Amino acid sequence: MPSSESPALVPSPSGERDVRVDGIGVSTGASVGRVLRLDQRDIAAGLPPDVNADDPAVEIERLRQAFVRARNQVLALKQRVATELGRGHAYFFEAHLLMLDDPELVADVERVIRTRRVKAEWAVKAVLDRMLVVYESVKDDYLRERGSDIEDVARRVIRALAGRPGTSGLARLQHDVVVLANTLPPSTAAELDLSHVLGFATGDGGFTSHTAIIARSLGIPAVVGLSEVALRVTSGEPMVVDGTDGCVIVRPSKPVIRRYLRQHGLQRRLEEMDEPPERARTLDGHLCMLRANVEITAELDLVRRHGARGIGLYRTEFLFLNSQPSLPTEDEQTRVFEQVAEAGGKHGATIRTFDLGGDKLPIGRVESEQNPALGQRALRLALSTPDVFRSHVRAILRASARGNVRILLPMVTHVDELRAARAVIDSCMEELDTEGIPFDPRLAVGVMIEVPSAVLVADQLAAECDFFSIGTNDLIQYLLAVDRSNQRVAPMFAPLHPAVLRALEHVVRASEAAGIPSIVCGEMASNPVHATVLVGLGYDRFSMTPTAIRLIKRVISSLDRDLAASLAGEALRCRTAAEVDGLLARELPLRFPGFFKV
Ligand code: PEP
Ligand code: MG
Secondary structure, eight states, X not given: OOOOOOTXXXXXXXXXXXXXXXXXXXXXXXXEEEEEEOOOOOGGGGSOSOOBOSOHHHHHHHHHHHHHHXXXXXXXXXXXXXXXXXXXXXXXXXXXXXXXXXXXXXXXXHHHHHHHOBOHHHHHHHHHHHXXXXXXXXXXHHHHHTHHHHHXXXXXXXXXXXXXXXXXXXXXXXXXXXXXXXXOOHHHHHHSOGGGEEEEEESSOOTTSHHHHHHHHHTOOEEESOOHHHHTOOTTOEEEEETTTTEEEESOOHHHHHHHHHHHHHHHHHHHOSSOOSOEEOTTSOEEEEEEEEOSGGGHHXXXXXXXXXXXXXXXXXHHHHTTTSOOOHHHHHHHHHHHHHHHGGGOEEEEOOOOBTTSOOSSXXXXXSSGGGSSBTHHHHHHSHHHHHHHHHHHHHHTTTSOEEEEEOSOOSHHHHHHHXXXXXXXHHHHHHHTOOOOTTOXXXXXXXXXXXXXXXXXXXXXXSEEEEOHHHHHHHHHTOOTTOGGGGGGOOXXXXXXXXXXXXXXXXXXXXXXXXEEOSGGGGSHXXXXXXXXXXXXXXXXXXXXXXXXXXXHTTOOHHHHHHHHHHXXXXXXXXXXXXXXXXHHHHHOHHHHTO
């Protein structure tokens, strides 16, 4: 973890203080530090003023050498990222290498040099601009994001043509910084000396952007989707990045800086403790269970390091993302799931079947949908691509021979979908049995409760599955009709909305009545205030990003469940999220001073 307490953090004399700018928190925790602005300089800034080439043959030779230099830089970066962050993080360089190795691309640029008699830099820009136009017209978010790879490569080749180094000294940061950028391509994030990065604040990006993933796995607070007000802050000014609340504070005053330093200091002290507390027990002696959410295998060693009791949610989407453009084979998936099963240890691992489609990664060539979040996503997509789904399920079953594996179905809306998925699981079991391949025949099958219809038929689902996993991220999105990744409606994404609280209460009562466990795996579980409300509603199982586990263990061990239940009861009677907020701000420090008075 980076160190935080820079003694010279003094607000700048000009401008309004404590300006809160809301964005989307994509990595929890808060920090405060001086801003390092990384402006992705416009490609045009690297172009020579003179467009015309004196001698096209000379330009073509310069171009070829620049491609070689750029390629070597990318290879070195890929190597460094693989060593420092794990191979899972190095995959995005493959796309850059593919472009730099593409003879068609080089030939295209050479053609422009010859026919238009322009300098190599201008020819690179012309060709890549043409490619960008195509990508920008694509509706699919994932494919459109690949356009940023093209810009990244173009920028690198143009730098190489100017004889400038590919890296910009970012790997040798001397001080701790908060990195602020409108766009932060993964290759730039990877160039940073992450041991000096206290936080990320960006205009673009989403929960699944690679920078967000890196931030989460290293426990660096990050907020994306910020507006101009935040992006105008200049290098050297102090800024708070609060990834838990999803905001930054521009020009923080001294009291605000002190409050955040204290909070961050507490978080760091918790993280530096060698042995995290084994258990999370409330003051009245009730044991809660805290598991880890994991996205990529590079995060697996965090499970034990942060004292998680197994893996509560393994998001398989990233495995598919990493193997783009093809799909991972059954054997490849089995190998990864076996590692996940082993990392889950005796407490086991819950592997969620792919939650692809919609606004996430598509399978194959699909028509773009007008309402992707309401389209062919998750289990719907799985059931409509039976071959892909079967090999996925077979891989999970095969891994269940290696450890305690549970299977989790995303975005279930009614029992028919659960039955259809169970039929596939049963048929894959029969097939493996016939082939003599071992698996756990008693493997538990769980349902994500993340759409309103699943809440309303929770009793029916509970009768036919082994456990519930509550995906509060989607549940809030669908209950409140607020797109979870649209920054324009981000202030309306209200976890404490009375409708959300009522839904959560309804689900926990349904699971209790059916005698099955319910685990909360959405982001609410890793927020101290929300976790307190969840305990009050009756939840005692949570799964969260591993770096939040120590903090939530501390919260839980400061709670009395009767007191938390009466507070949750009062929250349920409120009429607005703001009323609930006010109630909690007033009551939490009074009722649970062990944690909330820090
Ligand atoms: C959720 O929706 O809360 C959840 C845990 O799943 P994801 O964030 O992957 O959609
Ligand atoms: Mg979800």
